[in-house]
Amino acid sequence: MLGKQSFFRQSVFLQAGGMRSVRQSVVCRRGTGLASIWRYLLAGLGLAALLVGILAVVYLTAPRSVQPAGPDVSRTKNTAAGLFVASFAPERGVVRQGELQSWLLTLKTKAGAPVEGAAIAVSGGMPLHSHGLPTSPQATDYLGDGRYRIEGVKFTMSGWWQLHFAISAAAGSDTVLFNVVL
Amino acid sequence: MRRLSCFLALVVAVILAGCGKPDFSDAEKKTIASLALSSLPALKPDTTNRFADVPAAAALGSTLFFDQGMSGNGTVSCSTCHKIDRQFQDDLPQAVGVGRTNRRTMPLAGVARDPWFFWDGRRDSLWAQALTPLENPLEQAGNRAAYALYIKARFGERYERIFGPLPDFSATPLNASPLGSDAEKAAWNAMSGAQRDAINGVFANIGKAIAAFERSIEPVPTRFDRFALDLATGAEPEGDAVFSKQEILGLKLFIGKANCVTCHDGPRFTDNSFHNTGVPPVAGLPPDRGRIDAVRQVEADPFNCLGAFRDGDAGACGELRFMVKDASQLIRAYKTPSLRGAATRPPYMHAGQFSSLDEVVAHYAKAAPSVEGVSEVHPLQLSDRERAALVAFLKTLAE
Numbered sequence: 001m002l003g004k005q006s007f008f009r010q011s012v013f014l015q016a017g018g019m020r021s022v023r024q025s026v027v028c029r030r031g032t033g034l035a036s037i038w039r040y041l042l043a044g045l046g047l048a049a050l051l052v053g054i055l056a057v058v059y060l061t062a063p064r065s066v067q068p069a070g071p072d073v074s075r076t077k078n079t080a081a082g083l084f085v086a087s088f089a090p091e092r093g094v095v096r097q098g099e100l101q102s103w104l105l106t107l108k109t110k111a112g113a114p115v116e117g118a119a120i121a122v123s124g125g126m127p128l129h130s131h132g133l134p135t136s137p138q139a140t141d142y143l144g145d146g147r148y149r150i151e152g153v154k155f156t157m158s159g160w161w162q163l164h165f166a167i168s169a170a171a172g173s174d175t176v177l178f179n180v181v182l
Numbered sequence: 183m184r185r186l187s188c189f190l191a192l193v194v195a196v197i198l199a200g201c202g203k204p205d206f207s208d209a210e211k212k213t214i215a216s217l218a219l220s221s222l223p224a225l226k227p228d229t230t231n232r233f234a235d236v237p238a239a240a241a242l243g244s245t246l247f248f249d250q251g252m253s254g255n256g257t258v259s260c261s262t263c264h265k266i267d268r269q270f271q272d273d274l275p276q277a278v279g280v281g282r283t284n285r286r287t288m289p290l291a292g293v294a295r296d297p298w299f300f301w302d303g304r305r306d307s308l309w310a311q312a313l314t315p316l317e318n319p320l321e322q323a324g325n326r327a328a329y330a331l332y333i334k335a336r337f338g339e340r341y342e343r344i345f346g347p348l349p350d351f352s353a354t355p356l357n358a359s360p361l362g363s364d365a366e367k368a369a370w371n372a373m374s375g376a377q378r379d380a381i382n383g384v385f386a387n388i389g390k391a392i393a394a395f396e397r398s399i400e401p402v403p404t405r406f407d408r409f410a411l412d413l414a415t416g417a418e419p420e421g422d423a424v425f426s427k428q429e430i431l432g433l434k435l436f437i438g439k440a441n442c443v444t445c446h447d448g449p450r451f452t453d454n455s456f457h458n459t460g461v462p463p464v465a466g467l468p469p470d471r472g473r474i475d476a477v478r479q480v481e482a483d484p485f486n487c488l489g490a491f492r493d494g495d496a497g498a499c500g501e502l503r504f505m506v507k508d509a510s511q512l513i514r515a516y517k518t519p520s521l522r523g524a525a526t527r528p529p530y531m532h533a534g535q536f537s538s539l540d541e542v543v544a545h546y547a548k549a550a551p552s553v554e555g556v557s558e559v560h561p562l563q564l565s566d567r568e569r570a571a572l573v574a575f576l577k578t579l580a581e
Binding site: 129130131135138151156157159 | 443444445447448453454455456457500501503504505506507509511556558
């Protein structure tokens, strides 16, 4: 039963495409070895070209991710009204995500003199996540030479953070905003 | 002809191999490595509990953790809700101790690494946390005088070997607590300051012993960790470390478009912080405003880090000293839970609001506004295929 069925199928196949395949095999047998290598090379090139074409279409039509210019992450900048030059850096040099850290805010006048006796209020948050800081950092110590220790800084997530300082000193009040990107 | 078919087979094989092999950018690889359990640092010592790493204290703590005698009616222990064979949780939408509470039991793997405890962070140390259910009338429903007397009667010798001599309790009332019934409060108020300190000291040590035990409960490596390790080392994943295409898509979404990793970050998949994500309240439960109400509670707790029962110096109290106290972002903000093992412990959220991960993913995609305060979650277009992929990835954290 099974043999009969498969024989039947084969014969149908022969009827449909037998002529062409027979002619092809004849041509193959008659041609030189060189010709068949060329044929394979051509087929390979064709496939490669098709692949390149498909890839090109995929890449050209893919939506391009817009890379916005990142926020200014400089660690030293002039305060908003230009009263002071402020620097903000982690006390131990490296920023660690998820850990309470101390940072140093260094305040100098334009002339480079240290700003002493400043009252500092810290605020901030993540502008893209509509939430503030996970902790309330505070200026806890004056270390001399215009350096103030800011304790309780913690970045719980990667991303764009902002720290805003309101500074009040003998020379007047001013603010400065630092961006930290993790 | 044979050579042609060989060539074609080779081309097909290369294409298929290219599709099957996970293709991650360097940034993605870095994020995946940061989530792997291998990047979990060693557990830090807890300087506020000098018994935290004392084996005898952990052994006593484990006895107390499973002891139903540690309750007002003798039927409830820590392990009633923190079930040892269920990731130390109870599969219920709200925990049931002596009564029914309004919050989901939290699992305990890695709990000693938390800066804040409970869904709202109303305690700031593991040992202070362990004391709270003991006196909650809906949980263990006891009172601290009764616990101190029970410890002396039942475990006196073991206790003294660890913590030193127990006080003389001969004049101590059987039931007294500043948090208990009117009679217990009256009894507490009638005690001398020295008597109260003696009771509080033993009570704090109960928490310190239980915390010492709980420090041993740590997360275990999962399929995801095996996959991540192979990805980091460039090794060919084998066995269950091989991720399906769906799981790879889920992982890519988790750390990419779906923004899950924003809060569920690090090897414990949590930022240890509090967020309003618009999770709806449960009808019939008392009003619950999350973190905003917990701030006063942790400040008022006599067992907090700045209180008299802390060991070590106050340098360990940074989280309490610098906590945010009154920002609107705290309204209906709850702790980011770890996602390790989450797939096998529904229901989800602080009061078991969602019964499946599908519902959780649907909630975050829809990003419905919060009933109070502002949700930090933004709506997200996720196809059915993408939602299923996210759930498939989450399951790799529980296998």
